[in-house]
Amino acid sequence: MQSYTEENYLKTIYHLAERTTNVQTNAIAEQMQTKPASVTDMIKKLADKGLVDYIKYQGVTLTETGKNTAIDIVRKHRLWEVFLVDKLNFKWDEVHDVAEELEHIRSVELIERLDEFLGFPKADPHGDPIPDKNGRFAKTQFIKLIELKVGDSGTITGVSQHSSAFLKHLEKLGLTLGKQIQVSDVTDFDGSVEIRLSDKQVNISREVAKHILISSNGKN
Amino acid sequence: MQSYTEENYLKTIYHLAERTTNVQTNAIAEQMQTKPASVTDMIKKLADKGLVDYIKYQGVTLTETGKNTAIDIVRKHRLWEVFLVDKLNFKWDEVHDVAEELEHIRSVELIERLDEFLGFPKADPHGDPIPDKNGRFAKTQFIKLIELKVGDSGTITGVSQHSSAFLKHLEKLGLTLGKQIQVSDVTDFDGSVEIRLSDKQVNISREVAKHILISSNGKN
DNA sequence: TTAAATTTTTAGGTAAATCTAAAAATTTTT
DNA sequence: AAAAATTTTTAGATTTACCTAAAAATTTAA
Incomplete structure (x- = not known):
């Protein structure tokens, strides 16, 4: 312990x-x-x-033991994040600190039941994979938005930056998990990316594009 | 802090x-x-x-401050117990230790949202009152089962003993919160109490009767 | 391949929460 | 109201997780 x-x-x-x-x-x-x-x-x-x-x-x-322990904490952290967002209506930029505390609660029973209560989620509110109780991660196939070419499309399935400022920014632009996007232009000048959403167009900086993870749905 | x-x-x-x-x-x-x-x-x-x-x-x-702090912890403990029983299907004898850890999580927002998610419960799974966010307890009117006379009836609304052994015993006898009971006999020999439930009769020791709390619904 | 810069470790200390053993205060008994 | 018993406190250590300052090892640059 x-x-x-x-x-x-x-x-x-x-x-x-x-x-x-x-x-x-x-x-x-x-x-x-x-x-x-x-x-x-x-x-x-x-x-x-x-x-x-x-x-x-x-x-x-x-070591193997150390890694297993770490993965167990990651599992707990991510499950609690799902709980906070799905059940208690926290925003995705508000959950980190509380989950940081909750992840240390020691009860195997608690986490198994929580997992079940949440419907065995495979990813947390930021798209990070949740290991199962044996520590195994579902395989995920992400590509950074910045790597897409003009015309490529896909679904936002994760972010690689968890700061509140970044997440709030995405929220404001309507770039949340599950959204379908297509790259409509990449500006030569600063590398900023123009994105088509179902109902609008938005422009994001290179820096932002680096931290959005896309699962491509077929294409090129 | x-x-x-x-x-x-x-x-x-x-x-x-x-x-x-x-x-x-x-x-x-x-x-x-x-x-x-x-x-x-x-x-x-x-x-x-x-x-x-x-x-x-x-x-x-x-002191006043000390008392408020203590009440806040009691509030958190009891709300988490409700969560564990109502949402995660823990039994009433299984929640104490986990709640003992959860009560220390520091987030006002978390507890307010949890309270709302649970429907602003007034009592925990053992019938203990849950203070509101201002630290106020709803008035409760309990009488110990042992104090009832033959013929008196009421509803089980709490217990004053939280040991797992005691709670499991009650569970087995069908004496759970909300049950309607009537005292049908008190044995001279050992003071044990015979109780009529809607569908059966059970006999409990004096010791057990001391720790069951009844809200009387009119009577004697 | 030395010198300079950086990284890492050691040595020695601090604060929180605990302990044991012994001393002091209070309460109970005679 | 002494003596005995109990309760509480003090004194002095220990462990955990830190810290600062200085020494040692490693890496980078001249």
Whole structure:
């Protein structure tokens, strides 16, 4: 059984490991809003418990056990987000902090029943996949909107940026999950993208387009 | 903002204060499964924060602020219990420990929306009243089953014992909240009580009868 | 391939919440 | 109203998760 803090470290390491193999001390410290010295302390503790592999100065990787623990926390976080949005009518930009607390509630029974109550959702309100109780993720096939060519179309199925500002912006533009879109133009000048929705056209910056994930429905 | 531990102390003191005015160090220690010395330390801290009034060797009482904080935790605990039973199909004897964790989640928005989602319940699955968001309790008029005379009838509206063993026992006998009952006999020998339900008769010990709360529907 | 910059670790400390053992105050009993 | 029993507090440690400052290792640049 881990403390909340240990769980948060494991989760952070898990997410950082999606980009790099060996996760660096400084990266963890920045993510967790703490100091590198504190991270070193905790890493040693997690290594003693067999949750991470650690070689001095070489960063950490999660062990099988550590990874399973992290995935379980991710599962809980995402299920609670679905609960907050689907049942309590929170907006997708309001759920992160509360889920950050709820994810640490320890009861296997609770999460299984919650999962069932929610209808075994496969993705959270931002389109991130929810692992099943065995830690397995459904395969997802995303492509970044920025990579689409003029004329390509697809469905918005996720975002790779969870900041409230970004999510509110998308909401305002009508770019929410499930929306059908087609790229109608890409501006030479700044790379901004013009998008056709069922009922309107909107223009988004390159930066925004980078963080919208599309599941293409056939095409090119 | 209090730590989980501080919240638990406040809640414990609140419940103990329902029976005695000045709450004793030892009583808190026993309830919280800790040592009196630890309680003294924490009491000092709570006193410094203005959450309890404390005179050495004289026990503690909650201040207005302390009491409000405690009531807020009680509110959260009971709302989560309703959620667990009504929405996730937990039994009334299974919810306590999980609610004990959930009660510490800090989000006013969450609790208000949960309250609404649950239909603003007035009582938890054990019949305990749920304070509203201003900390006010609906007036309740309970009488212990043991105090009823032969012939008296009423509705089971609460229990004053939350142990799993007790609750499972009641469940098995069919003595659940909302059931109409009438006292058909009281045994001289051991004070056990015979109860008529709509479809059957059951016999319960004095000890059990002490912990069943009845709202009388007119009578005697 | 040294020097400089960066990253990481070590050493030594702090605050929160706990503990044990012993001292002090209060309450109960005789 | 002493003596005995009980309750409560103090004193001094421990553990967890932090911190700062300085040392050590690694990486990057000159």
